[in-house]
Amino acid sequence: MSVVSVVIDTSKPLGLHISRHKSSLQSILFNFQTVMRAIRIVLCFFFLTSCIFADYSNYKENWLKFKKTFNKQYEHSEEETQRFLTFVDNQKKIFKHNLLHSLGTVTYKLKSNQFADLTHKEFLNKYIGDVITYDKRSVIGNVVEKLDAVSLPPFVDWRQNGTVTEVQTQGACQSSYAFSTTAVLESQYQRKTGNLIKFSEQNLIDCTGGKYNNSGCTGGSVATSLQFVLDNHAIDTEASYPYQGSAGNCQLDVVQANVSINSVNHLAPGREWLLQTAIASVGPISVSFDASLESFQFYSSGIYYDFDCSKNGNHFGLAVGYGTENRLGYYIVKNSFGKSWGEDGYIRMARFRNNNCGIASNAVYPSL
Known part of the structure; x- marks a missing residue:
């Protein structure tokens, strides 16, 4: 029959050991949360960047749908090119805002509508x-x-x-x-x-x-x-x-x-x-x-x-x-x-x- 002996070092208070252990756990947890938050921000940034700077064909496809949906016609090619560039710029703004909505930062969403080919000044x-x-x-x-x-x-x-x-x-x-x-x-x-x-x-x-x-x-x-x-x-x-x-x-x-x-x-x-x-x-x-x-x-x-x-x-x-x-x-x-x-x-x-x-x-x- 073996005997297990427990030795308590009375020179170091037990409460101090527990406090230090708890502080260490809190520090680890805080660092973990900070790292995860940083990873989330980085992922959001890369996701946002990849979507905002999507290839030209995606914007062109959305542009054609927009023109058909709202029966948009333009007098000449130069005007249509300018409207397309405005449309792309507005799509980027809409996406940025909706990403904030998905993160819970804002309480409403935006969408492309009949005004998507107008600058804000023109709209006003x-x-x-x-x-x-x-x-x-x-x-x-x-x-x-x-x-x-x-x-x-x-x-x-x-x-x-x-x-x-x-x-x-x-x-x-x-x-x-x-x-x-x-x-x-x-x-x-x-x-x-x-x-x-x-x-x-x-x-x-x-x-x-x-x-x-x-x-x-x-x-x-x-x-x-x-x-x-x-x-x-x-x-x-x-x-x-x-x-x-x-x-x-x-x-x-x-x-x-x-x-x-x-x-x-x-x-x-x-x-x-x-x-x-x-x-x-x-x-x-x-x-x-x-x-x-x-x-x-x-x-x-x-x-x-x-x-x-x-x-x-x-x-x-x-x-x-x-x-x-x-x-x-x-x-x-x-x-x-x-x-x-x-x-x-x-x-x-x-x-x-x-x-x-x-x-x-x-x-x-x-x-x-």
Whole structure:
């Protein structure tokens, strides 16, 4: 029978041995995590580089698909070459951004769409208007400081109630104000009468100059457009006065829908809780926001939040609902770039992120 003896060196405290052993394990673990993180970054870099600088044939194939999908035609070969180079440059930017999304750095994705052959400057000049300023002293209508308290549901989407018309395309005309005006008017009219009628953007583009201070295809205001409808007690239907995508002479001898607006209402600027309450209790609300970033041009899906987004609006849409995804709040906003842009023509914009992009800075709706 063997005897096993255990010798404890009392000159060195046991706790010290354990502490040093634990510290050594932590050091090894930290070094391992650091190495793995470095390997991940290196792999991402090489993956990114290989994809960005893919061979010419891949870009050419995507270019041919793009032209076919969006029916793109160019006047001469020099223009097409320049558009192709712009397209390639945009593809690289889109891929870089989507890699960040896959790493969890950003909350939305980008995609190649009908604007992929345009530089960002060209996109802004054709589709996005000037900055919209809010001045309480010059506001047309009422300023709403509060709404009756209601129990707000966690999710609202007025599209599910048949309260929102189909997404349209404004074309190369800075007419988002007209589309937002008709959209909010259509929704409020439906809520009151039960009838969803498509109203005419062209009527507003052609007829709201002068004292209403709109500028056709170079921008305008939802509030003054609603005031035009209030003053005339009517607006033309889309069927009788169809959209042209360019400004023309005001047509007076067309079929109009009788729409009586009692007041034009502005939500007190910057108050997102008030905007959410209005969406839930009043219905879809016209909003303006900053659409000047390149990320907006190619937005595809997800919750749009950009630290560089200002609170100065330059584009109008219609907030038709709100919700939460992965603990991130969002507004559902109808745009006027057609269904090939964004999430079938919609964008989910960040909610309760310090009024990101100025989403609550210029919210307007009519009372019928």
